[in-house]
Amino acid sequence: MTNGNQDRLILVTGATGKQGGATARHLIDRGYRVRALTRDAGQGAARELAGLGAEVVEGDLDDRESIDRALEGAYGAYSVQNFWETGYDREVEQGVRMADAARERGIEHFVYSSVGSAHRDTGLSHFESKWEIENHIRDIGIPYTIFRPVWFMENWEGFRDYILAGTVALPLDPDTNFQQIAVDDIGAYAALAFDERDEWLGREVDIAGDESTIGETAETFSRVIGRPVEYTQMSWEDYRSTAGDEYHDMFRWFQDVGYDVDVQARRRELGLTTFEQYLRQHGWEGAQTE
Numbered sequence: 001m002t003n004g005n006q007d008r009l010i011l012v013t014g015a016t017g018k019q020g021g022a023t024a025r026h027l028i029d030r031g032y033r034v035r036a037l038t039r040d041a042g043q044g045a046a047r048e049l050a051g052l053g054a055e056v057v058e059g060d061l062d063d064r065e066s067i068d069r070a071l072e073g074a075y076g077a078y079s080v081q082n083f084w085e086t087g088y089d090r091e092v093e094q095g096v097r098m099a100d101a102a103r104e105r106g107i108e109h110f111v112y113s114s115v116g117s118a119h120r121d122t123g124l125s126h127f128e129s130k131w132e133i134e135n136h137i138r139d140i141g142i143p144y145t146i147f148r149p150v151w152f153m154e155n156w157e158g159f160r161d162y163i164l165a166g167t168v169a170l171p172l173d174p175d176t177n178f179q180q181i182a183v184d185d186i187g188a189y190a191a192l193a194f195d196e197r198d199e200w201l202g203r204e205v206d207i208a209g210d211e212s213t214i215g216e217t218a219e220t221f222s223r224v225i226g227r228p229v230e231y232t233q234m235s236w237e238d239y240r241s242t243a244g245d246e247y248h249d250m251f252r253w254f255q256d257v258g259y260d261v262d263v264q265a266r267r268r269e270l271g272l273t274t275f276e277q278y279l280r281q282h283g284w285e286g287a288q289t290e
Helices: 018-029 044-052 064-071 088-104 125-140 153-164 183-195 214-225 236-243 245-256 263-269 275-281
Strands: 009-012 033-038 055-058 076-079 109-113 144-149 167-170 177-181 204-207 210-213 230-233
Touching (some): 018 183, 033 064, 055 064, 064 088, 088 109, 109 183, 153 167, 153 214, 210 214, 214 230
Parallel strands (some): 009 076, 076 109, 109 144, 144 204
16 A cells, blocks of 8 residues: 555546456555446446445446536546447547546546557547547646557457467458557556656556567467467458458558557556466466357
8 A cells, every 4th residue: 555545535437347447446456545436336346346445436427417426525537438338429528528527626637548549640430539538638737647558458358269269360460560458457557647646647658568469469379278279361351341340440550550559668667467467367278168
C-alpha cells in the first residue's frame, strides 16, 4: 500500500469489464478507495469487486446525473468506453460526457484509456472515435493521462477452439510484426499513473507488453499447448466475409502500417506480461479441445 492512497477515492468506469476491472483491482491492491461504476451492481463481476473492497454504484455513461453522483467526493477517475457496444457517435458522446463531468467536479487526475496509434490518422472508426475523445480531454484543460493500449492478448480467447484444433487463421503475412498487451497490464499502468501523478500528468503513451511476428505467435501457441499450431494465411476477401468491414480494415492496417510502441521502453517502466506468460497464466498450457 502506498501511504496516503486510502484518502484518495478513484471512480472507475467500465468496472465490470476487462480494462476497468483490471484497473479497479490494481488500485485496491495499492490501497486506494475505489468506486466502481456499473449498470448492474448485482452481476457477478460487480459482486466480486465489492468483495475486494470496492464501493459498487449503479450508473450509466449515457446518464449525466448518474455520472455526477458517482464522481461525488472523488479525487481521480478512470474512463473507458466500448465502441463495439455503442458505435462511433455514442462512444464519443459517452467519453465527452464523462470528461466534462469530471472537469466540473474538479477531478485532480483523469486517466483515459484510448487505443494504440489513435493519434496517427488511421481512418479506423474505433480508433478515430477515441481520438475525438482525446482531443476533447485536451481542449477542456482537465489534468489528464492518456494510455493507448494495443491488441489485447485476451482477444485470442475468441479464437481458442480453432487454435486448440491446430490453426491460427488470419489474413496477415506471416512476418507481420504484431504487438500485444495483457489487459491486467493496462490496469497496472493506470494505477502507476495515479501513484506518480506529477510524472504522468499530460502524458499520452502507447503501451504494449510484447511483440513478435504473427508466425512466431503461432509458434508460441505450439510451445505452450504442447502440439503443433500452424499459421494459415486467409485471403483478405474471406476474412472480410467472416469478420466484417471494421475488423478487415483494422487487420489491413496492421499489415500495412501497424503499431509502433517502443516495447523495451515500456518494459523498463513496468514488469509487463509476455505473450507466453499470458498463455501459461490463462489455461492454455497443455490445453485440449473440448
